[in-house]
Every structure is written in structure tokens, then in C-alpha cells.
Amino acid sequence: MAAASGSDVPAARAAVAVNHLTEARDGAARLRAFLVQLDDQRAAWAQLEIDGVLTKLSSAMSALDVSAGSDGARPQQSGSSCGNKRKQSSSKRSQRPSDKKITATLEDGHVWRKYGQKEIQYSPYPRSYYRCTHKSDQGCSAKRQVQRCEPDASKYVVTYYGEHTCRDPSTIPLIDHATGALAELDHANNIISFGPPSGTNKNANAAGAAASNGAGASSSQYLQAMGGSAAADQLSTSWCISDNVFSSSAGSLMQVDELIGAVVGSAGVVTSAAAPDRGVLGGVASGGRGTASFPPSPNSLGFVVGSLGGIGGGEDDDDMFRLDP
């Protein structure tokens, strides 16, 4: 690459600038690390912003063509001093989310059933609780919570808990060959699978339903940003894996996780490979009556799942696999 460093900016001044940039980057990284510890949707939003700042800072540093200590920002997570969490009792409350993301659509390839909604303190928007539709069917323990994003009401903060153990075609996260994240299906082998394993994506009846109105408006542009019709073959919602940070400046889908370092360290930020979206959109638009509740899960796919003769007991579900002393 053309060195050209000296011609535009005097080396001395460039060094000073880089020094400041480095400090700024470190500060931003620390702030982000702090935010990660907060389990707040606003914090998540702030992280997104900080990611952008970090990217810019890195770019600026690169532009100055100075290699300012690549160690730069260290995550410093698990704040040994400032963030001492209590205990992690094995209670229903402290089930840690396997994934958390800000998204514009509620559609994620799985079929959910809402079982509750609560007003949350200090939050203008209620939180909705969903569980996998196949909980009663197959005892699938996956759950998710959805809440409008406070800084940007057109988006949602979706937090996932547990993994899908159901075998319904519509809920099987197909394997992402790119990542090679196979194996998942293994532990659930004992289940009979109907129909073709992959090809049968029921591309939702997206039926352009898209631009319906109000709420939907802003989401359409969002979808477009996410690459439109990403082949349905990779809707892998990467459970627990979470190693990607989607943060194209235009704003797209990002995963909030504790992988601060990944972003901070490198200038070039990842690219989104798999948008866990199927091009369905309905979701957002349809709901909305008077109350500020969430739209029902757009599960228009009528899938008959084979009954697997008694999986487990059935009723007392609720506590997933946990035994309360």
C-alpha cells in the first residue's frame, strides 16, 4: 500500500493524533465493556453506537498509517471491581440468555406462542414473553422476550433463552455450512423427521404484505439493508454461538454479546453472513391496535408435526430442565 504517510500529515502531528485516537478508542472500548454488563436495551443500543465509533476510530488510525499498538482496547469485561453481580442462583430468573439482538422484525424463522406481557419499569414499552409453539408438542424449551427498543421504537430487542429441541421443519435452524456449525442436530436424533430436511422452506407467505403501513414502514428499509432475500438456507440463529457482530454503518442487524474484543481490536468489522430472517415481514405491520402490545407471532405455516409418542411428561414443563430444590 502506498505509504504516503508523510506527505499529507506531518509525522509528529500524526503521532499526536494517533495517540489521541488510541485513547479515544480505549475509552470507547471500556465504555462498551461496561455497557455489556448492563442488561438494558438502551445499553444495547449504546453499544451499537459505540461500535460505530470504534470503527471510525480504527479507520482514522489506519488512514494515518500508524500502527498504534494493536493491543489497544481490551475488553476488560467481567469488571472485577465495578460489576460484582450477586450470585447466579439457578432460579428461573437468572437463566442467562443465549442470545440477544436488536432487530426490526419479529420473524426469526421459529414459531412462537405468546404467553405473557408485562409493563417494565422505566421502560415505555411492555415486554412480551414467548415460548416455542412446540413446547407442548415436543417439550421444546426455547423462549424469547421481545421489547421495543427505546431509542428507536421501530426496532425490537429480542432476547432468546434456551435452545430449540423441537423437530418441526419450521423451527430447525438449518446448519450453516459456512460456519460449519453442525452437530447441533445430533443430540436430537431420536426424533422422526418428516419431510425433506432443507429444501422445503416455506417462504412465508411474505406476499409482499410488507409495506402495510405505519409501523411497517421503517422496517421495510431495514429488511432491504439486511440483504433482502438471503437464501432461506441459512437462518441459523446461531444459538449460543454468537460470534458475529453485524454492524454495517447503515444499521442492520447486530448481535449484542460479550465479544467486545473482537470488534475493538480490528478495524475492519465483520460482515453479515446470515441474516436470521426469512424475508417475512408481516410481523411488525399487522399488530398495533389501540394498545401498545406486540403483534402476534406470524406463524401462518401450518405444519403438522408427527407426534412422537410421549416425550416426557408434558405438563409441569415450565421449569425447563431445572429442578427446584
Add this chain to the structure above:
DNA sequence: TTAATTTGACCGTT
């Protein structure tokens, strides 16, 4: 009629 959503009550955790 069945299935999904709504909504207030209940209960465990903090």
C-alpha cells in the same frame, strides 16, 4: 370447535 392471544393473578427472586 380449535388454537392463539390477552390480561390479571400468582409466585419466586431481589
Add this chain to the structure above:
DNA sequence: AACGGTCAAATTAA
């Protein structure tokens, strides 16, 4: 005692 997660009866939609 407050808050948040879940239950379950009532209601609505398909």
C-alpha cells in the same frame, strides 16, 4: 415490598 416471569381463565381469531 417491588419487580419480573409464568400461569391460566377469558376472549378473540381462524
